[in-house]
């Protein structure tokens with residue numbers, strides 16, 4: 001038992017035996033521990049949170065100002081100007097047709113509320129049998145029971161299956177790990193056929209399909225095959241199944257476009273956002289709904305059946321607004337595209353190492369997958385904890401990384417997700433790559449490669 005006062009969890013001080021370094025502060029892409037050691041955070045605060053970097057004066061200023069003026073308000077009697085301006089700007093940042101939004105406290109709540117809104121869309125159209133969601137194996141959509149269920153990230157999900165209902169799952173679209181015997185086109189067709197057959201086996205039951213445009217921590221920045229999302233969207237439209245894009249990691253410029261779905265011709269109906277939306281300065285998430293989702297709900301005359309104490313509060317809106325303005329005025333989407341491309345090219349040089357099997361992702365949302373054998377793509381034995389050991393070696397050298405497991409069939413496989421702040425420079429990208437190379441070589445030797 002550690003001497004800390006926190007309840008150890010899967011994500012917080014998970015190892016009871018270990019002493020963790022104490023962090024003192026952060027500035028830009030750097031973190032400093034209480035001994036004054038400097039680290040570059042390649043994870044962006046575990047994963048894709050830190051969009052604009054630590055210690056941004058404007059945010060601190062606005063938080064103080066808004067806290068002094070009006071932090072929260074009685075939402076049952078008043079509306080709020082700070083919120084209104086922010087939601088309008090957030091919708092402007094999104095693809096056409098998204099004209100209304102709503103804020104909550106994070107990613108789990110965003111996806112959960114997106115599902116609720118999709119459910120209400122069908123209720124408003126008089127469809128009482130629709131209650132199931134289609135998710136994909138190897139995705140993560142949050143840590144509530146419903147989002148864990150829909151997500152299909154076995155590492156976090158399996159413990160709670162007794163509490164789950166019967167949402168539906170289809171296979172992940174994972175080009176690097178497609179069956180050898182299929183061409184990429186055949187693989188895509190097999191996934192589209194699987195989706196169609198799932199839909200057809202459950203006529204008038206399905207509310208929505210939830211997917212990350214690029215799968216985040218569960219598989220490591222995995223994008224789809226060329227026409228995967230377009231073809232799935234066609235089936236969804238045929239059956240009036242809504243598409244929910246989980247943009248919790250990929251939204252707000254992280255992949256080099258405002259939203260991840262814009263890379264793949266995904267015509268989403270609801271966007272769920274969090275993490276980078278506030279750059280971690282306070283807990284914030286949002287859903288953006290396309291006009292076509294809200295039309296039947298408005299016509300029904302009913303309100304959205306949701307709402308929490310911290311939905312739509314002015315303090316969160318002020319922070320979200322400042323982060324959004326910062327992303328726009330510092331052209332961080334453009335920087336993410338440019339430096340992300342550069343970092344990916346540098347990462348590709350690591351493919352000469354015996355255990356680096358794949359480099360993938362878009363913008364500053366990249367991953368390395370580690371394998372025992374590059375020909376067969378055989379994963380490294382789980383008991384050797386390659387990614388976790390690599391994370392420790394890199395930390396010693398001043399690099400904060402995010403080790404993930406479960407890349408293959410939800411159990412085996414090691415990868416690392418990289419989502420550094422969107423302010424990253426090419427010089428910092430060079431440092432990251434060279435420290436990572438040293439760390440991979442050292443770890444591979446340590447585990448007896």
Ligand SMILES: Cc1ncc(COP(=O)(O)O)c(C=O)c1O
Nearest residue numbers: 106107108140141142216248249
């Ligand atoms: C894609 C995705 N969706 C949803 C969530 C849940 O977000 P939160 O942890 O803010 O509840 C996460 C968190 O990692 C995520 O990566």
